[in-house]
Amino acid sequence: MNIKINGKEETVSGIKTILELINDKKLIPEHIVVEQNFKIVPKEEWARTVLNEDDKIEIVSFVGGG
Amino acid sequence: MEDILTIGGREIKNRLFIGTGKFSSYETMKRSLEESDVDIVTVALRRVDIESKTENVLNYIPKKCILVPNTSGARDADEAVRIARLAKAAGCGNWVKVEIIRDNKYLLPDNLETVKATEVLAKEGFIVLPYMCPDLSMARRLVDVGASAVMPLGAPIGSNRGIKTKELVEILISEIKIPVIVDAGLGAPSSACECMEMGCAAVLVNTAIAVAEDPAAMAKAFADAVSAGRLAHLAGMPHSTVGAKPSSPLTGFLRDV
Numbered sequence: 001m002n003i004k005i006n007g008k009e010e011t012v013s014g015i016k017t018i019l020e021l022i023n024d025k026k027l028i029p030e031h032i033v034v035e036q037n038f039k040i041v042p043k044e045e046w047a048r049t050v051l052n053e054d055d056k057i058e059i060v061s062f063v064g065g066g
Numbered sequence: 067m068e069d070i071l072t073i074g075g076r077e078i079k080n081r082l083f084i085g086t087g088k089f090s091s092y093e094t095m096k097r098s099l100e101e102s103d104v105d106i107v108t109v110a111l112r113r114v115d116i117e118s119k120t121e122n123v124l125n126y127i128p129k130k131c132i133l134v135p136n137t138s139g140a141r142d143a144d145e146a147v148r149i150a151r152l153a154k155a156a157g158c159g160n161w162v163k164v165e166i167i168r169d170n171k172y173l174l175p176d177n178l179e180t181v182k183a184t185e186v187l188a189k190e191g192f193i194v195l196p197y198m199c200p201d202l203s204m205a206r207r208l209v210d211v212g213a214s215a216v217m218p219l220g221a222p223i224g225s226n227r228g229i230k231t232k233e234l235v236e237i238l239i240s241e242i243k244i245p246v247i248v249d250a251g252l253g254a255p256s257s258a259c260e261c262m263e264m265g266c267a268a269v270l271v272n273t274a275i276a277v278a279e280d281p282a283a284m285a286k287a288f289a290d291a292v293s294a295g296r297l298a299h300l301a302g303m304p305h306s307t308v309g310a311k312p313s314s315p316l317t318g319f320l321r322d323v
Contacts, residue, residue, distance in 0.1 A: 032149020
């Protein structure tokens with residue numbers, strides 16, 4: 001399945017949900033926010049939110065800034 | 067009587083706000099935040115670098131601080147609203163510094179888009195602190211649409227030029243009933259002090275602290291300058307005159323024979 005993660009095309013296989021994607025990327029859930037096709041996906045919904053072909057996924061977190 | 071600033075129902079003792087960008091390390095940033103005993107800090111929201119995991123900035127910000135995510139990177143109101151909602155979803159409160167910039171040379175904010183974004187976000191329950199060019203009409207509109215403070219720039223971001231917009235900011239202080247917080251361009255503690263003497267509710271400083279040789283010491287210097295300026299404002303600043311007015315009595319000179 002081809003999806004776009006943070007603007008970059010990726011082919012993922014064996015990954016069905018947002019939660020599986022986060023685990024696969026070894027990201028720490030507490031620190032990040034996930035958006036699927038411009039819609040924020042709350043953490044409690046990651047496990048049941050299914051990834052689809054051509055999804056645009058944004059994974060963001062806080063950094064230092066003024 | 068204790069002098070406390072209230073924004074969004076929260077009591078803020080320290081009128082120096084600090085931005086967390088540009089520090090050489092998060093450790094250095096942490097020492098600066100601790101040394102200045104700051105209450106309000108800004109952060110930015112960015113895409114996670116999936117390949118090279120970086121540390122979480124939140125681990126280096128004292129727990130007592132109110133976190134104010136900015137919408138840097140936003141070029142219009144829609145982008146700012148999107149960033150603000152993402153920041154809120156991170157679970158660190160509902161404060162946001164609206165920052166909408168289309169000008170890459172001077173990084174001056176787009177006041178019209180800023181008003182639009184402020185209106186949407188205030189209606190959604192955000193505590194909105196908009197970064198703006200100091201313009202009275204726009205500041206009034208920001209008040210009308212629900213801003214919790216206005217943040218006029220002193221000089222372009224990171225320029226360290228001081229309070230170049232002084233007379234326009236003074237007009238805001240005189241006419242706007244919500245806190246006026248000078249944000250951007252203050253390069254020296256003396257400039258921060260001057261803003262507070264003028265009657266600003268607070269100042270936000272980032273670059274001048276972050277790029278100092280000793281950021282923690284500079285943070286403390288800014289905090290002290292802000293306190294001194296605030297105290298001077300409360301004490302009642304004297305009017306300036308062109309001619310001299312003697313401080314010592316003009317009678318009883320020894321030369322009179």
